[in-house]
Amino acid sequence: MKRIIIFSLILLFFCSCGGNNDYSPKPRGYFRIVFPEKSYQPYTASCPFTFLYPKYATIEPDHHADAKPCWINVQFPQFNGTLHLSYMPIRSKKEFDELVEDAHKLTFKHTIKATGIDEGTISYPDRKIYGIYYTIDGNAASSLQFFLTDSTKNYIRGALYFNTAPRLDSIQPVLTFVKQDVNVLIKSFRWK
Numbered sequence: 001m002k003r004i005i006i007f008s009l010i011l012l013f014f015c016s017c018g019g020n021n022d023y024s025p026k027p028r029g030y031f032r033i034v035f036p037e038k039s040y041q042p043y044t045a046s047c048p049f050t051f052l053y054p055k056y057a058t059i060e061p062d063h064h065a066d067a068k069p070c071w072i073n074v075q076f077p078q079f080n081g082t083l084h085l086s087y088m089p090i091r092s093k094k095e096f097d098e099l100v101e102d103a104h105k106l107t108f109k110h111t112i113k114a115t116g117i118d119e120g121t122i123s124y125p126d127r128k129i130y131g132i133y134y135t136i137d138g139n140a141a142s143s144l145q146f147f148l149t150d151s152t153k154n155y156i157r158g159a160l161y162f163n164t165a166p167r168l169d170s171i172q173p174v175l176t177f178v179k180q181d182v183n184v185l186i187k188s189f190r191w192k
Helices: 002-017 093-112 168-188
Strands: 040-043 049-054 058-061 072-076 081-089 114-124 129-138 142-149 154-162
Touching: 049 168, 072 168, 081 168, 093 114, 093 129, 093 142, 093 154, 142 168, 154 168
Parallel strands: none
Antiparallel strands: 040 049, 058 072, 072 081, 081 154, 114 129, 129 142, 142 154
């Protein structure tokens, strides 16, 4: 009986020591994201502009206390994100310069968390649409901002935010998907 117990203990010892010693913690997992099929519809409200936006998004007026007419939010409910669009009529060259400078300042407020900010020029002279597209890299609150103008009468600014902690590695697939929608919005944008 004593031999059986000793033999069992030795066998148990060798079995527990063997095997794979290459243990490493598994990376944190995230939920699988199911992206809807790309499909667009026109926005043609009483505002002085039109554009295409995704059918899986909704548009609602901005309800902040300082919101002005034609300030709208393009909501992406399944991604917990919002593209804020703020329209301003231009009444003078000074006002236009201030709006452009404000867009620049608001974008560069993200430099605290951003690892880089790239600027791209938007130019569609046949439609009188000009602007700047800002790509903000890193864990900033907003990863994409832009403004569009005809340089004389109209100006609109856009800023994309997700209602979640800004961790680029976790929102990157969604950000890439929604950036395509923002690019369609910009390319289809028209002044009325």
